[in-house]
Amino acid sequence: MSIKPMLIAVGLLLAGLGQAQAAPGYSMVLYQQGVQYQRIEPVQPLQAEHGKIEVVEVFSYACPHCWEFASYAREIQKKLPKDAVFRMVPAVFSPMWEPYARAFYAAQRLGVLKQTHKALFVALHVRHEPLYSLRQLAGFYAHYGVKPAAFLKVANSDAVSKEMMRNLRLERAWGIDATPTIVVGGAYRSARIQSYQQLVDLTLWLVKQEQAARSTAH
Numbered sequence: 001m002s003i004k005p006m007l008i009a010v011g012l013l014l015a016g017l018g019q020a021q022a023a024p025g026y027s028m029v030l031y032q033q034g035v036q037y038q039r040i041e042p043v044q045p046l047q048a049e050h051g052k053i054e055v056v057e058v059f060s061y062a063c064p065h066c067w068e069f070a071s072y073a074r075e076i077q078k079k080l081p082k083d084a085v086f087r088m089v090p091a092v093f094s095p096m097w098e099p100y101a102r103a104f105y106a107a108q109r110l111g112v113l114k115q116t117h118k119a120l121f122v123a124l125h126v127r128h129e130p131l132y133s134l135r136q137l138a139g140f141y142a143h144y145g146v147k148p149a150a151f152l153k154v155a156n157s158d159a160v161s162k163e164m165m166r167n168l169r170l171e172r173a174w175g176i177d178a179t180p181t182i183v184v185g186g187a188y189r190s191a192r193i194q195s196y197q198q199l200v201d202l203t204l205w206l207v208k209q210e211q212a213a214r215s216t217a218h
Contacts, residue, residue, distance in 0.1 A: 031202055031205055031206075034191070035191065035192055036190070036191055036192060036193060036198070036202055037188050037189065037190055037191050037202060037206060038175060038188070038189050038191050039187065039188060040173075040174055040175070040183070040186060040187055040188060040189055043185065043186045043187045044170060044173055044174065044186045045185065045186030046087055046089060046167070046170065046183075046186065047087065048186075049085060051083060052083060052084065052085045053081075053083055053084040053085070053184065053185050053207055053210045053211065053214075054084075054085055054087060054183075054184070054185055054186060055076065055080060055084055055085065055086045055087070055182065055183075055184055055203060055207065056086075056087045056088065056089055056182065056183040056184075057069075057073055057076075057086070057087075057088045057089075057180055057181075057182055058088075058089055058090075058091050058171060058174075058176050058179055058180065058181045058182075058183065059073075059088060059089075059090060059091065059179050059180050060090055060091050060092070060093070060097050060100055060101070060179050061090070061100040061103070061104070061120050061121060061124055062096065062097045062100050062124070063091075063179045063180070064125055065179065065180060066121075066179050066180045067121045067124070067125040068196065069180045069196050069199070070118060070121055072196045072197065072199065072200050073086075073088075073180070075200055076182075076200055076203050076204070079200075079204055080204075080207065081207065081211070083211070084207050088104075089167050089170075089171070090104045090105075090164075090167075091168075091171060091176060091179050092164070092168055093179075096132070098164075099132065099133055099134045099137055099155075100137075101164055102134060102155040102156070102160055102164065103120070103134070103137045103141070103155060105154075105155070105160045105163055105164060106141075106151055106154040106155035106160060107141065109154050109159075109160070110141075110146055110150070110151065110154060112141065112144045112145070112146055115144055116140075116141060116144050119144075120140065123140060134151075134152060134155050134156070135148075135152070137151070137155075138151045138152050138155075174186075174189050175189060176189070180199070182199060182202070182203045182206075184203065184206040184207055184210055185206075185207075185210040187210065188206045188209070188210075190202055190203070
């Protein structure tokens, strides 16, 4: 090979490496509506909070992908700007998933969600414990100071039933058909995603879009 073609080849290689190094930054990535994300119309937040951009993960303890995404969800929480708030809401795609949704709402009300959230994922997907019914789940929460009778009373309460049904109607309005799915500002939801990291990057990018839209509106 002569020197000139060799220099051209090296130049192309270096250009390719430069492009590859730039790719990971979410601000450098172009996301397309209808592909990586969908607009939600009309806008429907889970809990409207003045001045806050809501980021909601729709998940289930029954979902192995949600367990795999758990560490990425924590990454989102750490990287969110001060005007954003992270929330979670359980999905119920089958009757088998309902006990886990009720367990989530009960743990919220009983003040043990923070210490039991990851632990329940581990019990189900790492230790493969037989936690399929509310009674079995009551035994799990007993390890965290919640009496089984108290857990079952809250999990089966009218208040939990009403909140669960309201949120399931909202999830249908959002077009949720898989977990984990991220909804930003009640206005965007994630769609066809290639990796968990891409879902993190898309979420942060959508938050920036929502910030820009609110800034323009003012």
